[in-house]
Amino acid sequence: MNWITNYVRPRINSIFSRRETPENLWQKCDDCGTMLFHRELSENLNVCTNCGHHMGITPRERFLALFDGGVFSQVTVPEPVSDPLSFRDQKKYPDRMKAAQKMTGEPEAMLVATGEIGRTPIVAAAQDFSFMGGSMGMYVGNAIIAAAEEAVRLKRPLILFSAAGGARMQEGILSLMQMPRTTVAVQMLKEADLPYIVVLTHPTTGGVTASYAMLGDVQIAEPNALICFAGPRVIEQTIREKLPEGFQRAEYLLDHGMLDRVTPRTELRDELITITRMLLGMPPAVKGDLPKPDMAEPAPAEPETPAKE
Known part of the structure; x- marks a missing residue:
């Protein structure tokens, strides 16, 4: 087994190899120029978290x-x-x-x-x-x-x-x-x-x-x-x-x-x-209002065990 070929060279390549970074991870705000992380921007509906600019x-x-x-x-x-x-x-x-x-x-x-x-x-x-x-x-x-x-x-x-x-x-x-x-x-x-x-x-x-x-x-x-x-x-x-x-x-x-x-x-x-x-003349919406869960049919009752005399 050649340890230089099988271990050292792959290890060196992994250290010095160039890692590609996706270009769409960050977006620059058109107004203030702040670099915004794509996930944070998406969660804020494409509104800049720094200046409030609406993209x-x-x-x-x-x-x-x-x-x-x-x-x-x-x-x-x-x-x-x-x-x-x-x-x-x-x-x-x-x-x-x-x-x-x-x-x-x-x-x-x-x-x-x-x-x-x-x-x-x-x-x-x-x-x-x-x-x-x-x-x-x-x-x-x-x-x-x-x-x-x-x-x-x-x-x-x-x-x-x-x-x-x-x-x-x-x-x-x-x-x-x-x-x-x-x-x-x-x-x-x-x-x-x-x-x-x-x-x-x-x-x-x-x-x-x-x-x-x-x-x-x-x-x-x-x-x-x-x-x-x-x-x-x-x-x-x-x-x-x-x-x-x-x-x-x-x-x-x-x-x-x-x-x-x-x-x-x-x-x-x-x-x-x-x-x-x-x-529409409707009452105000209730915060956190969830649909009423479907009522599951009750499970059949188990047969009673006769009491021991």
Whole structure:
């Protein structure tokens, strides 16, 4: 047995070999620059534990934190025509769609689901800004209509989380037509006397702000979210004036009567439970309330042993 080959060399290699560290273990905060451990950041719902900056979060991650036990059922959304205008810029529209689907793992920019929050049945819809900027195309219009129809059918409130850069340019006028379509969908909820709650996240801009995102019975926003139709840079270049500090941010809109609440993401679930139950005329939710366990059938009684005389 060659002890140098079998023992010494492997031992030296194990000491000096380079250990690969995964690149996704740490993430840098966009605002304060703090390096955040991925598990700690995920547990805090992608909110910086140092400065409270709200980073992007996918609809599926949001729903896992929102619904009781992370349990929800996805609502099927009708598929629109894939490329109605045969649009092409630097890439073909279908190629951009495939790239976005591969990056996000989702078929489109909106997810619709049903479930319970605080034992309160709801329908929820959320936009994914990482999917082509959350742009509003025909699929997003179909998704909001499907969410409204499901809410009316089940007689449940609808909670919508908006995050979009506006209409989807690759669908042209068909994208802009989703503004009146989604407005009609919101009207369906109002006619059915069902609450419609909107949570505006960063950013919510363009045609989305000009339609369903600003029609809620209650308007809530996450801290420092940009909420506008035209962005501040466009406005500054148009009017040739310096805009106020924090213009078009959530706190500014709250001060000027455009919003009802600005709520941190970590407190949003409890806030939505309280508001939803209030609008439905239900009693306040009980903290730590658990489903009543199924009553198991009593075990058969054992035969009595005759007493000895």
